[in-house]
Amino acid sequence: MLRPDLEIIDDWIKPRSRVLDLGCGDGTLLAHLTEHQSITGYGLEIEDENISKCLNKGLNVLQINLDEGLADFNDNAFDYVVMTQTLQAVSYPDKLLDEMLRVGREVIITFPNFGHWRSRMNIALQGRMPLSDSLPHAWYNTPNIRLCTLNDFEALCTEKSIEIAQRTVVNHAHRSTIAMRWLPNFFGEIALYRLRSS
Amino acid sequence: MSSTVPANSVGLVTPSVARFGEPLPLECGKTLPSYELIYETYGTLNSTRNNAILICHALSSDHHAAGYHSTNDKKPGWWETCIGPGKPIDTNKFFVVCSNNIGGCKGSTGPMSKNPQTGQPYGPDFPLVTVKDWVNTQARLANQLKIDCWQAVIGGSLGGMQAMQWSIDFPDRLKHCFIIAAAPHLSAQNIAFNEVARRAIITDPEFHEGHYYKYDTEPARGLMLARMLGHITYLSDDAMLAKFGRELKTSDYQFSYDVEFEVESYLRYQGEKFIGQFDANTYLLMTRALDYFDPAKNYNNDLSAALSMTKARFHIIAFTSDWRFSPARSREIVKALLDNNRDTSYAEITANHGHDAFLMDIPHYMDVFRANMNQLDLADHTADQSAETTHAPT
Numbered sequence: 001m002l003r004p005d006l007e008i009i010d011d012w013i014k015p016r017s018r019v020l021d022l023g024c025g026d027g028t029l030l031a032h033l034t035e036h037q038s039i040t041g042y043g044l045e046i047e048d049e050n051i052s053k054c055l056n057k058g059l060n061v062l063q064i065n066l067d068e069g070l071a072d073f074n075d076n077a078f079d080y081v082v083m084t085q086t087l088q089a090v091s092y093p094d095k096l097l098d099e100m101l102r103v104g105r106e107v108i109i110t111f112p113n114f115g116h117w118r119s120r121m122n123i124a125l126q127g128r129m130p131l132s133d134s135l136p137h138a139w140y141n142t143p144n145i146r147l148c149t150l151n152d153f154e155a156l157c158t159e160k161s162i163e164i165a166q167r168t169v170v171n172h173a174h175r176s177t178i179a180m181r182w183l184p185n186f187f188g189e190i191a192l193y194r195l196r197s198s
Numbered sequence: 199m200s201s202t203v204p205a206n207s208v209g210l211v212t213p214s215v216a217r218f219g220e221p222l223p224l225e226c227g228k229t230l231p232s233y234e235l236i237y238e239t240y241g242t243l244n245s246t247r248n249n250a251i252l253i254c255h256a257l258s259s260d261h262h263a264a265g266y267h268s269t270n271d272k273k274p275g276w277w278e279t280c281i282g283p284g285k286p287i288d289t290n291k292f293f294v295v296c297s298n299n300i301g302g303c304k305g306s307t308g309p310m311s312k313n314p315q316t317g318q319p320y321g322p323d324f325p326l327v328t329v330k331d332w333v334n335t336q337a338r339l340a341n342q343l344k345i346d347c348w349q350a351v352i353g354g355s356l357g358g359m360q361a362m363q364w365s366i367d368f369p370d371r372l373k374h375c376f377i378i379a380a381a382p383h384l385s386a387q388n389i390a391f392n393e394v395a396r397r398a399i400i401t402d403p404e405f406h407e408g409h410y411y412k413y414d415t416e417p418a419r420g421l422m423l424a425r426m427l428g429h430i431t432y433l434s435d436d437a438m439l440a441k442f443g444r445e446l447k448t449s450d451y452q453f454s455y456d457v458e459f460e461v462e463s464y465l466r467y468q469g470e471k472f473i474g475q476f477d478a479n480t481y482l483l484m485t486r487a488l489d490y491f492d493p494a495k496n497y498n499n500d501l502s503a504a505l506s507m508t509k510a511r512f513h514i515i516a517f518t519s520d521w522r523f524s525p526a527r528s529r530e531i532v533k534a535l536l537d538n539n540r541d542t543s544y545a546e547i548t549a550n551h552g553h554d555a556f557l558m559d560i561p562h563y564m565d566v567f568r569a570n571m572n573q574l575d576l577a578d579h580t581a582d583q584s585a586e587t588t589h590a591p592t
Contacts, residue, residue, distance in 0.1 A: 042536070042542070048566075049565075055570055055572065060541050062532065062542070063545045063546045064529075072529065077536075
């Protein structure tokens with residue numbers, strides 16, 4: 001079974017396209033897209049164990065740190081540049097976003113929404129940094145150093161004149177509800193975006 | 199070795215010699231009228247002859263990549279960590295071939311061999327052979343062994359350069375190309391180290407312009423210095439710190455120029471061990487082949503163009519503390535392959551052993567090596583292809 005947010009991405013990606021997956025983890029998404037959508041492409045990953053897992057799935061995986069940027073890739077080399085649940089962990093999300101839009105015709109990005117009501121309650125009522133299923137780390141050891149809300153992210157897109165072609169929000173079980181569609185920045189736990197340079 | 203062969207070793211092996219009567223035109227313009235290649239094989243060639251793997255050796259190694267020549271051998275072949283039953287290059291599954299490069303001194307035709315025209319050893323008259331020339335000899339060996347296509351060509355360091363050259367010169371004759379701890383060409387610094395090594399040999403009074411065999415001597419001092427220098431570049435600062443630190447041979451300073459520090463002892467041991475084991479003319483030749491290697495040279499220095507005709511799936515591996523051929527050099531190869539949309543993987547192994555790491559049993563390296571090897575596919579797809587052909591519209 002594919003993680004439901006990955007199912008959504010699978011719906012967004014056209015068959016036989018070229019895909020670059022940034023922070024591809026153990027290669028689950030790339031392997032699924034290769035098998036079901038006949039895509040070709042590469043995954044970038046930093047963790048040692050994930051490199052072997054990707055290779056064992058037969059994938060093209062490159063052990064490259066995203067903080068170095070995407071200088072190895074040419075402009076518009078890919079139909080899609082995908083980055084799931086990684087934006088919040090890179091050092092320069094704004095620069096990486098520029099790079100993603102440079103090498104891909106379309107960018108698909110997902111991240112945990114720091115504006116979710118539970119995060120807000122944690123801070124408002126307990127005065128503590130939020131802990132949740134999608135943000136399970138303590139403040140001192142979290143890899144998530146660039147957390148943002150939907151509104152923050154969309155403000156950055158506006159500032160950079162990035163076109164938001166589609167937005168979906170889901171909860172940690174990766175389901176979407178009416179409440180999320182009504183107040184996404186309050187009820188959405190995970191945000192999924194399709195972006196294009198405009 | 200102990201009286202029993204370790205279960206994961208290929209065990210006792212005997213080299214073979216292949217003779218080639220057909221003259222070999224060389225990149226330098228000269229022709230080698232005939233030559234011999236000494237080689238070893240491990241494992242069994244299957245009936246479809248598609249499980250063959252070529253191992254290319256580095257500067258000072260040879261055809262003895264795995265196993266033991268006799269029960270008295272203290273050490274196995276140079277890549278025993280990776281080649282053997284159940285090892286990343288699994289001899290239960292693959293037929294592994296490793297030959298000594300021409301110009302070498304371990305049994306293939308080289309400066310120590312007799313020049314048929316003079317009846318004397320070639321010595322310095324042995325032509326300067328290149329990586330491309332080696333690949334040509336290896337292709338002829340493949341012909342003799344009736345191997346049309348290697349499942350993989352694998353090499354580290356100078357061996358990785360040969361693997362890369364294979365992918366360029368014979369794109370249809372390898373499915374997978376492993377380029378480990380290598381570079382697309384040497385940097386000025388790399389060439390500088392080679393030059394110091396060569397000057398050490400050439401300026402040794404016993405060198406006799408390369409004709410030292412005639413005088414029944416060898417430039418031992420120069421060869422030793424060259425080897426000592428080489429060993430410094432194979433290790434990282436961290437590895438030297440871990441291995442030797444500032445450890446002394448005796449309890450305190452002796453206020454002399456004798457061996458005082460453990461690192462001096464190590465370097466002298468490595469240098470002295472090399473004397474009598476390796477030929478100085480071969481050392482000169484091998485370092486020059488390294489200097490000359492530059493497949494992009496004929497493509498306006500455009501490595502992407504040089505790799506544009508390749509068809510293999512590439513497996514690039516680099517090591518963090520390797521400063522001889524740093525990860526950045528491997529990334530140049532990766533970049534050129536990405537420009538060509540080649541199937542490519544790249545692993546950067548965290549290791550403090552320096553350049554030598556490619557020979558070591560490092561868990562992540564072994565995992566990655568195995569996982570890369572899992573991408574080799576021995577299934578016979580000719581049946582599928584013919585089925586497709588049958589159903590194709592005419």
